[in-house]
Amino acid sequence: MATEKMELVNINGTLPQLDEAIAALLESGSFHMEEGFSRSSGGYKPLNEKNPYSPILKKFSGLCIGLDCEHEKGDKSRCTLTTPEEFEELYKKIYEHYSKLDTKRNELDKHIAQRSEASVQTAHLKGMEEDLSRLFKLEYISVRFGRLPSDNVRKLEYFERNFFFFEFDQDLTFTYGMYVCPKTEKEEIDEIFKTLFFERTRIPDFVKGSASQAHAELQKEIEQGRKDLMLTEQQISELSDKYRAELADACEKLRYLKGAFTLRRKAGTLKDKFLIKGFIPKKDKDKLEDAFRGRDMEVTFLPPDSDSGCKPPTILKNGLLTRPFKMLVGMYGLPTYGGFDPTAFVALTYSLLFGIMFGDLGQGFLIALLSIPVAKKLSKDMGGIMLRCGICSMIFGTLYGSVFGIEDLLDPVFEDAGIDFLPLRAFESTNFILFTAVGIGIFLIVVSMLINIFTSFKRKDIESAVFGANGICGLIFYGSIVFAVVSTMMLDMEVMSTAFVIFLIVIPALCIFCRVPFAIFAKYRQWKLSEHDDKMTVGGFIVENFFEMFEFVLSYISNTMSFLRVGGFVMSHAGMMLVVMTLMEGMSKVGKPIVFVIGNLFVMAMEGMIVAIQIIRLEFYEIFSRFYLSGGKEYVPITSELLKDDI
């Protein structure tokens, strides 16, 4: 339940060696880089330089997209180029071939698009039986067909020019039509319409006849254009096949070089010296030493807390069984370095609670089975959690005797084994289930308080460990009340004596009320009402702590009662499956299996998700809030920094 031990590493050298140092760090793999110019670095400044690999990498990326090979995996070791100039040369070589074909492709695209557009336009001219070629041959008048954004049509009346616009048709955005103007003013009028985003439909000169004849002619041209386009696409594809591997390798190498160069920005520099700071897991220390062996650079290993400017990152250390649950802990926030890692505790409680709330042998088996594709395709951690939850669901499903909602399928098995207290039927043991749920809640709250006491003592926080609502006083107060309620109401024992009330309830409550002054006294041997606010008055102190005390007591009650939902979901699951079974009974022979399958899938999907969310809620609000301190820094090894897009 601890975090991985780290070491602080300082690397010093001269500026020309900086790239070599970064390469060695990348080789070692697990170095977490910090800024070498933080306040504690003594005058070191950041390097502010442009990355020479950025522009060329972008060019390569564009080229890869153009040649449709952007997803090709490359191997940087196969690429021997190193300087931006060398990459530029390779780029030019390939781009020369590509740009010719690309221009041709664009022209064809445009050609087809113009004709397609014209074809759409001529469709809008249907009904105009005038010979189009005759219109274009008019001696003094020019005619233009096309479409104008409808927003701009009303502007036309404001132009004091000689033209007329005739509307033929309209859609949501455009108005289709033609304008006529004197041939002598054609250029100026065309320019005006161009600024109004008039999209001219070019009706080919050779088209003769009516709009419908023009339409047919255009269709022919489009067909030919498509054939030519296919041919060009094929040539581009051949070019892509020829350079695909070389481009992928170059891109991979460029990404590496660009990332490595960007890491220079994290180094601190002073005159011709550089300083790289960072952390490395203690177990990888040898690897780093090996990477720097024989290089003329100074590598110093220090305890992780020896630099006030850098906070060590946190790596959660977990076993195979608990590892997937680090995802849930991470959602709440990482623990600080050296702090308590609750992943194992979450793994245990989450799986158990899921099993209890969603107990069904068959459905649990399906969830466990589903975990395999989820782990492979979506998320490994999510798959791992599903597998563990599925197994717990199967175990509790066996105890409840429930298989895909059929509650009596396992009865003969229990009878044969001579176990008469099983299966545990939800509707026959309602009280038992609800009391057990609250019992589980009390147990988990007490364990959370114990963890808080332990971790608070470890970080020497007396207020939280002894006097806090989740410290020793809180534990005694909560434990005594629970003990008194259980003894009086369930066991008929009278325990509420005066001494019990004074020593186990009133005094701990007073200690919680006065936790701040008591903790200050324990720490500094002086009486103060607040550690940070010197102006705190007695009245202010009482009002503030009265409301806080009220909140504490309320949270003890609400948090305990919150666990009733565990029992509630046991019954809700059984209830929903009962509905499925009842629906099945009303069906024909064919309908029964369909209802059975759909019903089970529906319950699994809906209730499975609700239960999963409810347990996260229990973990975060009822359990974590009692002991967990997040605020840790994520460990980002230098190799994954290379993959960052913004680098």
Next chain:
Amino acid sequence: MGFDATVAKIRTVFGTALTEADYREMTNRQSIAELCDYLKGLKRFHDLLIDVEPSTIHRGYLEQLIKKETFLTYRRLIKFQQLDRYEFFRFYIKKAETFQLINFLHMYEAGMNEEYLASVPGYMTEYSKLDLLGLASCHSFEEILTHLKKTEYYKPLKRIMPKDGSEPELARGERALRVHYYKSVLDAAKKELTETEYKEIERLVGTDADLINYTNAYRMKKYFALDKDEIEKRSLPFSRIGIAKMREVYACDEAEDMEQIMDRSVYRNNDPEQTIESRNARARIKAVRHMIELTSSAAAALFAFMMICDIETANLTHIIEGIRYKADLSEIEAQLAV
């Protein structure tokens, strides 16, 4: 003013703003057609571009459509709880009107009235109380004033008119219109909003003005070597960090010194690869994003959100122009504010 539903809606729309990944995708496009195709695939622009043929669309028209979408988003947001009945919430229409008037003054000065007519966004004529298209027929400043006689823009422009009736310096008109816009926003906020909301709007206006003033001052210093009085005379009299601090900026001998002072303020932004405009736009995003996330005022959230939308529109314009003129990818990226 309790318009929580509008605040929630603004945050939802804000959540669909273009991301860094979207911009990366767009900057990698080789032509306007490809870019238009990409935008068509985004839910936000799909309906607007439905009839548009990507391969033939003019880049200017695409830019205008994007601006239209921003404007329509604003309309949808204020219609949601009938906020358009408050004067304050007309701020974006006023901003657009102010922009059009400034645009006209520039065009008029260059004798390009017809070009102005073409540049007016068609959708604006539907929502503006001004006869924006009619302005094109004005051929003297006197005529412009007559045309604007019964509008709120008459007084600020009238003030710059020399007593002898000659043509005024139109750059002063631009400043007068901008000052009028911010002043009218603040006046409406004071009249219709709560004290807290007013403070938030004042802060946003201050942020906007600071960054406009800084960008202008930087250019005036770098390219025209103007002194501090000249710069201040051309600046807007609003500020978030304080007029005194801005005076310190104007008083610098070199543009680079200005940068250093700004880097010590809330507008700190150390990225040497960005242009001054995009660095300022980034600082603007940083300042207003915080407001959208935290405010409970629909007025502040909308004002801040529209500032973000304008930056987004400017980003898209840079990308469109970059692609159209085959600019280097790194050059386009240096102009983006994300």
